[in-house]
Amino acid sequence: MKVNGIPYRSIWLGSDGYSVRIIDQTRLPHEFPVVDLTTMEQAATAIRDMWVRGAPLIGATAAYGMALQMAEDPSNTALARAYAVLHATRPTAINLRWALDDMRGLLAPLPPGERAGAAYARAAAICDEDVEINRRIGEHGVALIAAIAARKSGPVNILTHCNAGWLATVDWGTATSPIYQAVARGIDVHVWVDETRPRNQGAHLTAWEMASHGIPHHLIVDNAGGHLMQRGQVDLCIVGTDRTTANGDVCNKIGTYLKALAAHDTGVPFYVALPSPTIDWRVHDGLAEIPIEERAGDEVTKVWGRDPDARVTQVQIAPDATPGANPAFDVTPARLVTGLITERGIAPASAEGLAAMFPEHAGVAAQ
Numbered sequence: 001m002k003v004n005g006i007p008y009r010s011i012w013l014g015s016d017g018y019s020v021r022i023i024d025q026t027r028l029p030h031e032f033p034v035v036d037l038t039t040m041e042q043a044a045t046a047i048r049d050m051w052v053r054g055a056p057l058i059g060a061t062a063a064y065g066m067a068l069q070m071a072e073d074p075s076n077t078a079l080a081r082a083y084a085v086l087h088a089t090r091p092t093a094i095n096l097r098w099a100l101d102d103m104r105g106l107l108a109p110l111p112p113g114e115r116a117g118a119a120y121a122r123a124a125a126i127c128d129e130d131v132e133i134n135r136r137i138g139e140h141g142v143a144l145i146a147a148i149a150a151r152k153s154g155p156v157n158i159l160t161h162c163n164a165g166w167l168a169t170v171d172w173g174t175a176t177s178p179i180y181q182a183v184a185r186g187i188d189v190h191v192w193v194d195e196t197r198p199r200n201q202g203a204h205l206t207a208w209e210m211a212s213h214g215i216p217h218h219l220i221v222d223n224a225g226g227h228l229m230q231r232g233q234v235d236l237c238i239v240g241t242d243r244t245t246a247n248g249d250v251c252n253k254i255g256t257y258l259k260a261l262a263a264h265d266t267g268v269p270f271y272v273a274l275p276s277p278t279i280d281w282r283v284h285d286g287l288a289e290i291p292i293e294e295r296a297g298d299e300v301t302k303v304w305g306r307d308p309d310a311r312v313t314q315v316q317i318a319p320d321a322t323p324g325a326n327p328a329f330d331v332t333p334a335r336l337v338t339g340l341i342t343e344r345g346i347a348p349a350s351a352e353g354l355a356a357m358f359p360e361h362a363g364v365a366a367q
């Protein structure tokens with residue numbers, strides 16, 4: 001997508017053909033710093049410390065992390081270590097393991113001398129595939145928005161949680177791709193952006209994306225969604241996911257479940273947009289089986305922002321003696337999900353729905 005008229009992806013290869021360029025998302029929306037990653041360890045830090053985040057971008061960064069390692073040392077020992085270090089960065093998004101398994105499966109059989117070239121080529125292909133997948137998610141999802149627009153006057157009001165925008169993927173986003181494509185088709189949309197405490201990905205990232213593209217939007221506190229749904233001010237919810245089980249349970253940013261409950265109670269359609277690498281075909285019970293990342297408590301007790309002197313600073317909002325508890329994701333059971341918007345079409349959130357959409361995985365899912 002464009003930033004000040006210049007097209008960007010969220011990750012790309014440097015002109016030296018070796019270093020990997022990312023946007024340090026911890027500094028948005030106040031700054032737009034582009035950072036060079038030149039070692040596998042830096043790629044791991046970028047994922048762990050959330051310079052890059054969002055399930056698809058975590059996977060793409062891990063793929064390039066493997067490539068950086070192969071350029072430095074293509075030995076079997078280094079390959080195994082890179083897999084282990086990158087895999088340990090964040091536990092919930094399945095795209096991380098998907099990308100690492102893909103890279104290791106490609107690289108391990110090759111002679112070490114061929115590994116760096118193959119790794120860079122595959123990492124680039126993973127990025128290109130992600131862009132195309134997300135473009136197609138948008139093509140399927142925009143039909144939902146167009147159908148609502150056809151039967152009402154005024155804008156289609158869409159609520160989204162966290163950032164499942166282009167910054168969370170390589171381009172387009174998942175939840176935002178239908179929105180960008182609706183705007184491109186001239187459909188009148190308005191987006192309710194959940195601030196998404198504690199890290200405020202909605203306030204910092206989704207709001208920035210919407211503002212950058214001139215898309216009408218309002219930032220709302222996480223607690224406002226249910227109220228807006230009760231009053232008929234939300235036509236549609238679209239969120240992303242970090243891991244979707246073979247039976248359609250959706251693990252996404254903390255607070256997603258509460259939005260799904262409110263949507264269910266008020267009859268608002270609740271859709272989840274996902275690229276197929278976000279499906280964990282081996283997992284059937286999201287609540288029991290998906291590891292939920294526990295992050296530092298001070299992400300809850302402190303907030304980042306820009307002060308009146310334009311300094312980006314952190315302030316404490318809780319007493320010194322109060323510890324924060326910070327589960328970063330929750331699981332929305334499939335029964336609360338209206339549909340899964342994938343690159344192949346919109347699937348019912350069920351084992352049957354997903355197996356029919358992706359029959360090549362049905363064998364794994366049944367095990």
Ligand SMILES: CSC[C@@H](O)[C@@H](O)C(=O)COP(=O)(O)O
Binds near residue numbers: 169175253
């Ligand atoms: C297309 S991104 C889908 C999810 O990764 C997104 O909704 C989300 O929860 C991101 O969490 P984050 O902790 O910022 O990595």
